[in-house]
Amino acid sequence: MDTNTHPKFTKEINGVFIDPQIFTFKFSCMCGGECCNYGVYTDLKEHEMIISIKDKIIPLLDETQIKDVDEWFEEPEEDEDFESGVAVGTEVPNGKCTFLDKNGLCTLQKLAISEGEHKWKYKPIYCVLFPLTVFEGALTIDDEHIDRLKTCSKEPIKVTTIYDACKEELIHFFGEEKFIELENYKNEYLSEYSGVEKK
Ligand code: SF4
Ligand code: SF4
Structure with a gap:
């Protein structure tokens, strides 16, 4: 894949494009x-x-x-x-x-x-x-795997986003410095597209 363009996403960090859905997708990880x-x-x-x-x-x-x-x-x-x-x-x-x-x-x-x-x-x-994944060059939600699991994120009350639930994992994946870039992109995205205040 050409690492400079992606058909759907614009933001690239460490050669991986970011699907902004990860900032808003509600998730609960409660199973064993x-x-x-x-x-x-x-x-x-x-x-x-x-x-x-x-x-x-x-x-x-x-x-x-x-x-x-x-x-x-x-x-x-x-x-x-x-x-x-x-x-x-x-x-x-x-x-x-x-x-x-x-x-x-x-x-x-x-x-x-x-x-x-x-x-x-x-x-x-x-x-x-997981429940994030890299698919066709983009960090995104592994909704296919989530859907086939019986318990994964099936809790009726979902109080957090997949992004917040996976912060430690994202820091591990990107490193501290690049994670800050991701955090900045999240804030930009949320304020621009969702009207959600920056944290
Ligand atoms: S290798 Fe991965 S899928 Fe296998 S047991 Fe460990 S965490 Fe689970
Ligand atoms: S299947 Fe889903 S809810 Fe269960 S531990 Fe894994 S990520 Fe969490």
């Missing part, structure tokens, strides 16, 4: 992690990183998870929304991502925490971002 039941697409480099630390992952897996590394991932496929141009999906044995344990916890996150590292050090970026 159903989003992990479908697995995730990792970038080829993330997939290789995970395989390279397999010896640290395997001892943390429980009886509902597969220890055979060859069964952790699907076949790679081309996808321009991934940095390397190749996506590799995680398998879903026993109806959940291969890295989700019987208590609903991500083994990759458990490993990072047990090492005293940042909790998302080994976690695929699309896991961190």
Whole structure:
């Protein structure tokens, strides 16, 4: 994709266009992690990183998870929304991502925490971002995945926006400096298009 133009969006940060819907879409995250039941697409480099630390992952897996590394991932496929141009999906044995344990916890996150590292050090970026995603070069709402989940954002009362709910994740994705640029764009957008006062 040409990183200087987008058919729908004008604002670009770090080579990613911003869908301003993320500033207004109401969301509630109240469930126990159903989003992990479908697995995730990792970038080829993330997939290789995970395989390279397999010896640290395997001892943390429980009886509902597969220890055979060859069964952790699907076949790679081309996808321009991934940095390397190749996506590799995680398998879903026993109806959940291969890295989700019987208590609903991500083994990759458990490993990072047990090492005293940042909790998302080994976690695929699309896991961190959900319910946001990057689609066709734009940061947007993963409404397709939200719609197919039974509990995700189905709470009748939605008191926050997806943007506010995902601030920590957005800072992780963009970095502190670029996040300020995103915050400024949000304020501009809301005051210009929604009449909402700047926070
Ligand atoms: S890698 Fe971890 S966070 Fe991502 S879908 Fe699997 S269990 Fe969930
Ligand atoms: S993002 Fe959705 S599916 Fe995941 S934990 Fe929150 S409400 Fe549940």
